[in-house]
Amino acid sequence: KVTDSKTGEGLPGVSVIVKGTTTGTATDINGAYSINASKGATLEFSFVGYTPLSATVEGAILNVKLVEATKTIDEVVVIGYGSVKIKDATGSVQAVSSKNFTKGMASSPQELIAGKLSGVTVTSNGGSPTSSPTIRIRGGSSVSASNDPLIVIDGVPVDNNAISGVGNALQSINPNDIESINVLKDASSTAIYGARASNGVIIITTKKGKSGFNVTFESKNSIATPTESLEVLSSKELIDIAKNYYASNSQAMAVINAADTKVNTDWQDAILRNAFSSDNNISVSGTKGFLPYRVSLGYTKQDGIVKTSGLERTTMAVNLSPTFFDKSLSVNLNLKGTYSENRFNQAGAINESLLYDPTKTPKSSDPKYQPYGGYFTWLDNAGKPLKFAYNPLSQLEQRYDKGYAYRSIGNLQLDYKIPYLEGLKAVLNLGYDYSKSNGKVYASENAGFAYYDKGINNKYDQEKKNELLDFYFNYNKPFDFLKSNLDITAGYSWQHFWRSESNDNSNIPGTITSKSDNKTENYLVSFFGRVNYSIFDKYLLTATVRRDGSSRFQGDNQWGTFPSAAIAWKLDQEEIFKNIPVLSSLKLRAGWGITGQQDITNNDYPALARYTYGNNTHQYPLGGTYYNVITPVAYDANLKWEETESYNVGLDFGVFNSRITGSVDLYYKYTSDLINNIAIPAGTNFAENIITNVGNFESRGIDLNLTGQVINKKDLNWSLTYVLNYNKTKIKKLTLLEDPSFVGNEVGGIAGAQNNNIQLNAVGNPLNSFYVFKQVYDQNGKPIESLYEDLNGDGKIDGKDRYIYKSPYAPVTMGLNSALTYKNWMFNFSGRLSLGNYVYNNVASKSTYSEIFPNNLGFLQNIPRSTVKTGFKTLTSNLLKSDYFVENASFFKMDYITLGYTFNKIFSTKLSAVVTGTVQNAFVITNYSGLNPEVFNGIDNQVYPTPRTYVLGLTLNF
């Protein structure tokens, strides 16, 4: 009998051969075998994934235990137009494969990697099922151009721009179909993607058919509950303060005196709920004749904790991976399809709920509210709605905002080993990413917020096509000379992006309020090549070059060349290290490369002089005829690539028989000719700011990851993974000419005042640094309203007294993942620590006593309890910019805790089941006073509350 050394279970299908003969057999389903061999003969046992074993026949029974091969060492990572063994990789590449995905989590693809990879930060964008988290690899390298990494799904680089009617672009990939997620971080590994590689590359590979016949069914059911709420005043407290503050304002007093303090509505509570979700997946994989196949089907229904929000999604994936002509032609066909329905909530409703007047009930039987569906509505003295401060609950329940989207991503890859030329193959990859979506926003004429507009009946449509053709040759040949190995790839890539969309807004009687449509496209054409060369399996060299052309630029600026080079030295192969017993692997890597950036969000023609036609509501009459206006659009004819030059030095190591493995990388990135949206001198273009190449930007940092098998026993396994990233960014240059008096470009618009910004991009500082006044405090440490330090000492407080204070981006992030198994039990958790990220609390800053009856508009608003603490009375643009509101929002977040149990051999030998219980977003530890410390750009305003989710999961394998 042949058994697994660890589990002791029988191994079926193990090949057993009598050494030196052709006599052989295979083990049966229980691992048993019988073979004719004479005493003293040697039997050879081999099985995929296990270390081969030889044993001498001494009697009638020969039981052997096969040891599972140490996987980590031979694992393969996908690197773009090919793959490489991790031990031979020269760049900074990390992978998470499906076996490391935690079972039982209701998740999106992004969550599969959150906190698992060093230098990869995933910031959730609130807790909405339809929102999309932001992914940054090593902090990004651009200012105004996109900082999103390039995402490649089964060889198809997908468009990162949102699909109308879908909140989350990656939502259309079912996490259960993902086999592995590889992240390329440094330039030497990303440069093969040239112009799109500056922000790193995420390569998602989906599952393929396996041998045999397997069925997996997975079902997850969860309940999400709201966690924290903003502390606001009770009705009585509010009215007491208001009466005092507004004593001399007769208009305000009339409204205040009419308020009913016996009512004390918690508006946050009123719009939130416990939300149920169900996620069910079934997959069938196997091999039928020559055809390995995998088919999966998934259905998800997820409700959001904000009332009415949620999504429904059906996914399907098919993979066929046959080989022909004696394995010389490999075919890999992937087809993925998704249909989703998303119901969006009015973002403003969440914000309004924080500070809505507590003296009003959400719904009322008072006849004056009956024309508006019974929802409380602020009314004028004739019983008609005011055009402000709409009831948050009515904005959710009386507004129907739904998106419907089909998306399909697919590719056909033909991999042909050219006969008679050993080591040469040609690869053709044809891919597409297609989506068609539409949406509808509807509100009836009796909704208070749509009363004057006579209802809302808006429609939108979008169609997107992304077509891809890659063709490349790969030549891989070992040479005896220096025991070297040569691996050359050279090819061509063509990609076309096309998008068409339309909006048709009208009211219920059919009056068109606005109508627009738009079509746009862009092309990328590239030539690329890569050489991997190794000597004595010890010294590894990689060089790549890619030449990219982008239709977004004009003339000579269209083309850019992006080279890279890297070397690695497998120190563990040197005699001196071979003699260190604790050391199982050691590799030193160094790389350099230049990558590009051309992804200018929503603008495919930034360098082209053009005109656009206006719509029918913005006509102008001349002599009684209404003309649609034509407007010249701002452009920069000389716009070109942004370039990032980066350096990376890394060390991969394994000790104690690879029980502890890890890597550490140091990197430096320098981006020049930043694609930057900057203010320009008036009179030089058709806008007050344009997208142009100006400025330089650097980032440097350390990535560390460590995986340890803390316990590795037969019944008890415990592994821990720890990742750390230290990242520091600095703007080096922002103007074309040297101009020391230039303060910087203001960014980061805030609520509370029109056109006010809280952040600055300034030379010598991180991106989006807060640009604020220095608050003055009294002896008791209480901030003094409207008193700021006169930093430039000119005797007055004006814009010149603002200073740069902190950045929204954490310099240090860490992740800790633990996986513990004891017999059939498993216990996993994953947490993230973010240190030194600052958040501007806009919810607090825009709330002063003067906002209880804001702008005399006729309605009351609540204020947070924090406002009573400061006692700030009047909202001014200076007050909004006080550094008092910039808070240290460092946090530790326990992303999930899972407990599971595996039932083997139920009913029949083939059926096994895993039952899991998971708490997602289990707890957050932070000093931040707002609702959620995790705010990507550091301005906390209007965030969908993050729920805590309890998930019960069941996985069945047949």
Add this chain to the structure above:
Amino acid sequence: CTKDLDVKPIDPDDVTAEVVYSKPEGYSQGLAKIYGLFSLTGDGIKGDISGDEGFSGFLRVYWNIQELTSDNAKCAWGDAGIDQLNFGQLSPENQFVYYMYYRVMLSATFMNEYLRQTTEDKVKGRGLGNIWPDVQKYRAEVRFLRAYIYWVGLDLFGNIPVVTEADQIGAGLPIQKTQKEVFDFVEKELLEVQNELAAPNSNAYGRVDKAAAWTLLAKLYLNAETYIKEKHYTDAYTYAKKVITESSYKLQNNYAYNFLADNDVNKSEIIWPIASDGTRTQSFANLTFIMNSSTNGGDAAWKSAIGLQGGWNGNRGTAKLAELFGITDKASLESCPDKRAMFRMLDDIKMNDWKTFVQGVGIMKFKNITSTGAVGSDPTGTFPDTDFPMLRLADVYLMYAEAAVRGGGDVDATVPFVNDIRKRAFGDENHNVAKADLTLDFILAERGRELYYEATRRTDLVRFGKFTSADYLWPWKGGAKDGKATDVKYNLLPLPYQEVGSNPNMKQNPGY
């Protein structure tokens, strides 16, 4: 496949200049854009200036700067920068300064593009020689409008660059000009185009004619002493007189008709209007702003009287404005013989707290109601049909008198025109004035009564030396409840710090 990279926009609404101007209607659409710059904030898809689109519209920001800094009106909103407007003390960081400046320069840039694309060579080269005579007229109008926008820049900011069609897009940094250089440019342009513009009253409604150029010349010359310390009162007198004698514009019989939803019909007095339309010419910047912001949203009767449902509770007149009409309380309002006082009593005419909307006087000069009492066309009650009079004959009459009083001509000849205005205001001749009454103080007060809320007040106060001085105070001038003198530097607005930061050729105005 590398040819794929040479893309042209595939959207039929997204085209190159050559496509636009290959058809005759392109020239009208381009002209509509230029005129529309004064009413619209963008094209409905994208705003001309990013940020809050409504805020950046020409009339909204110009009106705010002209009226809120003056004795006419104060805004009760707490929005950033409004306190500085109410106090007449704008700083380089103020967002209204920013929007005003960029609106001026951006408008000029659009106008330059039109002039570049419509030269005789280009039009004929496109085989459109038959429309050249029309295009020539369009070009003269665009040059007038450019002179106007640079006049606004001169009046408010003084030392601004003058960018023309000779400056290509994306070319080097513009050079700052002195007030004298800007003045000379505006004067030269107006003197040239007055010959090319249509004869007075002969152009289509909404488009300018010779009378517009003369009116603007009169304004330019009347203020010359402020701008360049040169007296041009004779020139001001001459051009005001030209409008009066060489055109058939005449006073509207009913003062109020100038400000109603059908003032495109009752247009005899309006030399150049900024058009609005409730459904087709929508903007949160034109009269939409002035009317909604001056109305109490909680007061249904008030909203109905105006014909709009916005009710933004922002702007109302000051006690000083009421005082020009002799109004101090409810009784004196009801008995006021001057029909121009279209006021509404609020809780307290005194403005002890500028942030309380119901203090001061409600202003109901502009209405989205026609002369026959019908409500304007927008079913949602947001956008009015009412056009804003940019240049109006009554203003010319008063400039005529002022130029004479300031030594530019025969005062006697101007007295009847002042009395035409008075007769219309009072409905009788009992309030007529004589030559001796025509003092500068009287003229400033009369301009206040006739032209309040029409975006001329700040310019007038500066010209009369009253904008910053201690001898003429109004509520909240300088930030004091009863008003106080402010620094003389405020006679000229600061340049926005963004411009001084991004163009090293620009020097901040004195004192800032």
